Amino acid sequence: MRIVVAEDLFLLREGLVRLLKARGFEIAAATDSAPGLLGALLDCRPDLAIVDIRLPPTHTDDGLRAALTARERIPGLPILLLSQYVEQIYAEELLADQSGGVGYLLKDRVFSDDQFVDVIRTVAAGGTVMDPEVVTKLLGRRGRGDREPLSRLTERERQVIELMAEGRSNSAIANRLFISEKAVSKHSTSIFAKLQLAPSDDDNRRVLAVLAYLMSAPGDGRTPPSH
């Protein structure tokens, strides 16, 4: 699998490259700036881009913008965003095209490299992975009203939907919660019924549906993102 890495901190970039090479990935390019990233993505057409949100030249959200631009030109280009912080707004922008193949993780998650490698494979395969912190925030946002369908979920169902939103498969959820895969699928059916979402066997479509549901806060009155 060919990967482009964009990270401006030299040590972190080298560390990532070393980790990925050790796991048998091929590094198509490693760059330290947003223009470099865009060029590399358009030239190399990698299987995945691992992108730090904050990159030169302006050290703001250049990485995200470059990645989104590249995704416009190459639809479905898998992007895994890494950042020191998670913002719901960035998650929304990343998920806006509803086509999957995106991930958004805190940089810390690289520490547990097995999990990180799983994420890389999932995103490269067109899946969607959200950092648990993003999901926690989204669930907090939806759980605010008393009459929310979300508040009708049982504790177990909340755990399941949380893991589901992070992008985990049924088997991963089952492992995590020490329950059978069958139980997970039962819970997920119940969740989808309670939220009035169309059930889906496709893991990725299921993730996207859950995330879209969590993000569409009704009566929220928010202005659409200006970018």
Next chain:
Amino acid sequence: MWPFPMYGAAPWPAGVLVTLTAVCAVLAFRAEQARDRSGGIGRPAGRMGWPVVAGLVGAAAYGSVPALLLALHNSTGGGGYVVTLPELEPGGLFPAALLMAGLLATVLLPSARAPRRWVLPAVAAVTGELLEWTYWLTYPSAGRGSTLLNVMVGCVSVPVLAVFACAALRWPASERPVRLAAADVPSSARWALLLPAVVVMTGDLLGLDLWQSASPGTGITLAVVDYLVGLALLGAVVVGLVRWPRAAAALAALGLVGIGVYDIAQSGFGQSLGVVQKFGSPRGPTPLLPLETAHHASVLGGIQGTVLLTLGLWLLPVTVLPHARRMLGRDPDPALTRRVRELSETRAEAVGSAAAELRRIERDLHDGAQGRLVTIGMNLRVAEEMIHSDPHEAAALVVEARVASAAALEELRGLIRGMHPPMLADRGLGEAVRALALDLPLPCGTEIDLPERLADPLESACYFAVAEVVTNAVRHASAHELRIRMARADRVLRIEVVDDGVGGADPARGTGLAGVERRLAAFDGVLAVSSPPGGPTIVAMEVPCA
């Protein structure tokens, strides 16, 4: 003579008015004292009330002179016609009326909401008309100028002006919780004192006097015109006072000095000093008076002039002199002085809070991330030693180190968020506030219209101001919903945070909102809170942004 010309009548009307003035003076004095106690001492404007008190005391004393003389003459059988010297009166009735009405309004309405600025002149006009009317009704036989027209004008204008005054009192200029006693006493008092002076001066200059009856035989048209011109003059003066209160105040002080000097000179006071001959009256021949009465009259004119001169001199230090000193370069502009003081205060606060913030960050780093890094280093060091002897234990230590590093990162993230939220750096104020709203545990709508980025320090100050207000609402208001509006118009950034909670927020209590106020003050921003018990709470902030 003040306040009534006296034509051999009983001294009681003058006595009543003197008493009324004295009562006003006492009330004004008490109001001044109460204000001093509540801490409004030392401001230049605060001193304005005292000349009024002094002026009233002086006026009462001065008014008592003719009453006294009248009584004297009556007792000595001087024969009725005591004294009237219209040309010596600086308007007599009108300043007296204004003075009293203004002071009454000031003193009796200390807890009213700030009235429209024309309430005092309106009240004064009513009082003046009433006095005029009473005068003509009380002295129907003595009134040489008493015509049916005067009475009719009084009949019409009193109710009309009264309606105006009531309207002015009923509908306050704004809903701002400004108390007359706290904020407007000095200006009301200044008005009460200066308005009549200005009116009188202009009237004297133009030979017009609103409250001077037209002479008999003038003809109705001319009398009405006279009256209307007087009214227009009054209006012009009021407008002038509202538009240029400082200039009017200075002018009035100078005018009082001028009229005082003129009165003294004309009275022949100077004659005894061998300086000035008695001048003829600008309004016609001086009535033929018995010698003794004429003497008294000129003495009274002198006293009147002395009082006016004293009053004018008293007002000079707070009106003309500061301007003069400033023009001569002796004194700095008070506006500049105030600005410098504001800036020094806000700068000290900004520097202080920046230092406190640095100390907090230092402490957080020291207790948190730094400590964890030390632990990580030690763990790794031990693990390094054990890696061959006890690989199992070494692995456990390494895992511990990794967990500690994750925790250190988490803490650093929190710290950075508190210093300068990444979203603020990335996308600016609008998106940062939107992100803040998204992260709240309550539904929070945002209406943000900020097409351009603002200066970094301003964005940061506004962000933390909003964050603090929102945190307050979430913590204390028991709100179910929040709304943040933010728009830039005319070089002013206006931010509004509305919650549907229990209300009762008060910047004076608790440090949260006061802190926000201070934070914004460094940028000349202001904060206003409307939070009635039961809600809703609206916190509005306005910050200039060039």
